[in-house]
Amino acid sequence: MRYEVTTPKRQVAMVLDLNKCLGCHTCSVACKKLWNTDSGTDYTYWNNVETHPGRGFPADWQQTGGRTATGDVKQGKVPNLDTEYGRAWQFNHKNVIATDASSKKKDWLRPKGDPSWGPNWDEDEGTGTYPQDNHYFYLPRLCNHCAEPACLDACPRKAIYKRDEDGIVLVNQDRCHGYRFCVEACPYKKVYFDHERQVAAKCIFCMPRIEEEVAPACARQCPGRLRFVGYRDDEDGPIHKLVEKYKVAIPLHPEYGLKPNVFYVPPMSPPKLDDKGRPTGESRIPMSYLEGLFGKEVHRSLEILHAERAKKKQGQSSELMDLLIAYDWNDNFKLDNPKAREVI
Amino acid sequence: MKQQTLNLVAAPTSMQPGGYVMKAYQSSIEAITASAELETENAGKRWRIQVRWAAEKPVNDISSETDLFPDACAILVPTTADAPWITMGDKDKAVEGILWRADKDQPWSVRAEGLGTMERSAITEGWKTEAEWTGGYWTVTFSTNNWAALNQFKQLAVAVWQGSARERGGLKSVSPGWVAVS
Numbered sequence: 001m002r003y004e005v006t007t008p009k010r011q012v013a014m015v016l017d018l019n020k021c022l023g024c025h026t027c028s029v030a031c032k033k034l035w036n037t038d039s040g041t042d043y044t045y046w047n048n049v050e051t052h053p054g055r056g057f058p059a060d061w062q063q064t065g066g067r068t069a070t071g072d073v074k075q076g077k078v079p080n081l082d083t084e085y086g087r088a089w090q091f092n093h094k095n096v097i098a099t100d101a102s103s104k105k106k107d108w109l110r111p112k113g114d115p116s117w118g119p120n121w122d123e124d125e126g127t128g129t130y131p132q133d134n135h136y137f138y139l140p141r142l143c144n145h146c147a148e149p150a151c152l153d154a155c156p157r158k159a160i161y162k163r164d165e166d167g168i169v170l171v172n173q174d175r176c177h178g179y180r181f182c183v184e185a186c187p188y189k190k191v192y193f194d195h196e197r198q199v200a201a202k203c204i205f206c207m208p209r210i211e212e213e214v215a216p217a218c219a220r221q222c223p224g225r226l227r228f229v230g231y232r233d234d235e236d237g238p239i240h241k242l243v244e245k246y247k248v249a250i251p252l253h254p255e256y257g258l259k260p261n262v263f264y265v266p267p268m269s270p271p272k273l274d275d276k277g278r279p280t281g282e283s284r285i286p287m288s289y290l291e292g293l294f295g296k297e298v299h300r301s302l303e304i305l306h307a308e309r310a311k312k313k314q315g316q317s318s319e320l321m322d323l324l325i326a327y328d329w330n331d332n333f334k335l336d337n338p339k340a341r342e343v344i
Numbered sequence: 345m346k347q348q349t350l351n352l353v354a355a356p357t358s359m360q361p362g363g364y365v366m367k368a369y370q371s372s373i374e375a376i377t378a379s380a381e382l383e384t385e386n387a388g389k390r391w392r393i394q395v396r397w398a399a400e401k402p403v404n405d406i407s408s409e410t411d412l413f414p415d416a417c418a419i420l421v422p423t424t425a426d427a428p429w430i431t432m433g434d435k436d437k438a439v440e441g442i443l444w445r446a447d448k449d450q451p452w453s454v455r456a457e458g459l460g461t462m463e464r465s466a467i468t469e470g471w472k473t474e475a476e477w478t479g480g481y482w483t484v485t486f487s488t489n490n491w492a493a494l495n496q497f498k499q500l501a502v503a504v505w506q507g508s509a510r511e512r513g514g515l516k517s518v519s520p521g522w523v524a525v526s
């Protein structure tokens with residue numbers, strides 16, 4: 001029987017402006033260094049950045065989740081460590097260090113074994129023909145802390161729950177028996193299996209930081225200032241403005257029906273060129289591709305973005321553009337919590 | 345000593361807690377493990393219980409992998425006269441037993457009061473477990489000096505998981521009800 005998911009008192013959320021992501025992976029590194037360096041989770045990236053069009057991480061995650069394109073449950077897949085996640089690389093540091101200038105056979109730093117896939121494997125490949133329509137963009141991904149989480153509904157042990165105070169979706173690893181139905185079911189493939197401790201593990205939205213009004217590490221460390229964090233009900237906060245007021249931030253794969261709380265400002269792109277190198281006016285990133293990721297709302301979102309950008313170009317004011325530009329980085333995060341300790 | 349062949353059935357996924365398993369696995373109606381040989385021996389309070397089943401591709405190591413599931417078997421007994429077998433007990437009608445996994449050195453003691461409530465704990469003293477895979481079969485033998493609930497009700501249920509078929513949790517082959525052992 002499907003579980004009832006109670007609406008939390010508040011819902012913390014994140015918006016990522018894909019027009020500003022430079023693919024530096026600082027977010028992934030910040031997250032990983034903070035939460036996932038153990039041997040059982042060394043392959044995991046609670047936050048990853050993938051090049052689109054591309055296969056992503058884990059490979060082909062959009063085809064292996066537990067939801068159909070109409071939001072129905074289907075049997076998902078637990079990704080393989082070698083072919084879909086990519087085993088964490090071990091390097092031949094000792095051999096390289098042992099090599100000196102006089103050595104006849106010089107070794108170079110390389111991963112042991114013969115890896116065939118990994119996070120960011122197809123970075124910057126994209127698609128299209130240069131210079132007419134070649135294109136790619138970066139898609140940073142993390143757990144969406146959905147309003148109706150597929151992972152929560154997949155656990156026969158009720159080991160996954162949504163916190164009442166902020167809607168963060170968490171795994172109670174004391175209850176988890178490592179069945180991995182959650183890994184199968186999440187269509188975003190953002191629940192991982194700690195194969196050493198044999199329990200599920202996932203993004204906790206840097207919960208201890210949120211409690212102290214500090215944004216998650218992925219957001220705070222982002223050099224591109226593309227991440228916004230706040231509560232959905234805070235009308236003065238960036239989330240409400242981008243999602244509800246201007247309606248430019250939209251969820252990834254809304255058709256799965258899980259009501260994500262991570263939103264994206266979709267990428268605008270330069271026009272395609274014709275045979276003579278003249279701009280055609282047609283978007284270089286095909287709208288059909290963006291629609292496949294973000295649904296039909298992507299059309300309206302891009303129209304608003306183009307209109308507001310045009311206003312700004314003409315010297316008019318635009319609250320939306322000012323917010324997205326992040327003139328004042330502090331405006332990106334608004335996490336007022338009356339229960340937070342004073343951090344000195 | 346009592347020997348019997350159990351024709352196993354697939355545990356009904358339609359009863360599984362949550363919305364995913366019951367839908368995603370609704371076509372799993374055939375038992376992956378068709379039968380198991382059960383051998384029980386009782387002397388005073390002492391019990392020896394042996395389960396043998398076919399496992400063509402045994403899975404006894406899942407370390408350092410994400411998508412492997414171990415072979416396993418469990419023996420459950422009721423702790424009350426009316427503890428239901430199909431739901432692994434119910435509130436105040438607990439079942440208890442022993443859970444062996446091919447990738448673990450020691451089995452667990454288990455206790456449940458309904459689906460999704462099973463609690464695992466370290467096996468208590470007085471238990472001995474031997475497991476062997478040979479010729480395409482697992483043979484797992486449990487011995488105990490005393491099992492009060494089994495002494496009282498003299499019935500048990502058997503569950504078998506085939507790791508190679510990604511069976512775990514509620515995806516399992518089970519005896520079709522409590523099995524009398526005396």
